[in-house]
Amino acid sequence: MDSENREKTNSIKKYAILFWEFFKVGIFTIGGGIAMIPQIQQVVVEDKKWISEEDMLDCIAVAQSLPGVVAINSATYIGNRMYGVKGALAATLGVVAPSFIIIIVVVSFLGAIGENSYILGAFTGIKAAVCGLIMVTAVKLAKQSLTNVFQWILAAAAFAAIAAFGVTAVWAVLGGAVLGIIYNSVKMRRLADDKTAGGSAACKDDAEDDEAAGCMEAHDSSGACGDGVGDKDDEADKQCEDEEVAK
Template structure:
């Protein structure tokens, strides 16, 4: 079993502290930054692994950024890495909230602050859209996965309970795998 050193824990903390500090909008807005840091810069995960991680953390209760940081931190340095990553990603928000608490009410009526936050929301929407496009390019490889994605999208628009849609996707994925295995077995038996 690999021994975790303080240098690695510090790197995990700083990585997730930067993500937490420089992401406005939280949650899904953090996904592109996490992907960039973890896949592109640090090489802690492949593109396929990060998509699997995003899928898993979105299907369990909790905050997406916290769940993702736990998953990646744990992958790097087990329990200490998971705890360190969570502290890193949460601490900036906690400190910022403490710092602006006194200004909150005065900013709520400030037209410049209102307009600035409108711009931030538009930028965050663009970040989420770019991440969605990357996910589509990586995960939709054939007609069946495209159909599952389209049906899931439509169901999410009309129904409130996302967990049933996720479970339906899991079920369809398993059925698809079983059907393809049956086809392979039949081909092998014929030859």
């Protein structure tokens, strides 16, 4: 009975911790959406070490590709990755609850604080700081994920497509996925061809070595046979000479 109660308590505790960590992300991150990603990464990767950098990259890619707010999608992904459906629910509620509570309070007093110079100034500085946080996260992710020339070119192309031509993030991600599949397929085919060519060359070298070894053995055998015949001829000549001397 005690073990069951202890297990139940531990189960509730882990969901509560997950909820609280994402609640703090939601309440202390201003800017929403992509601005929450640096804080989420700080908590789940560096502080709690719940997931790795590679898992965080996968999380962002999936969250950005699906409908909805990227921060909420990320919380749902991470919660589900850790504790299944209940974990996803706890993390999602945690990251959404602060915004839900704060927006109700702000709307209630919007008329009184909307034109306040201090509030406007604070939001001006906050937005600039959020941009800095996003840039830091982008640099960290680039160092982790961009490991070859193809990935750097693809990242630059996606940036140009979104910034200059107004392509949506969904199409940029899907385009990157398609090009990545093509690139990896070509790379694997080349590796397979190189492996096949290397195997053929090795077989050819082995055949040449076997042929050379066969020739050497044949030569040695011929030499040995020749030596035997020569010895017999010498013995016959000596016998003839002995018979002539006897006569």
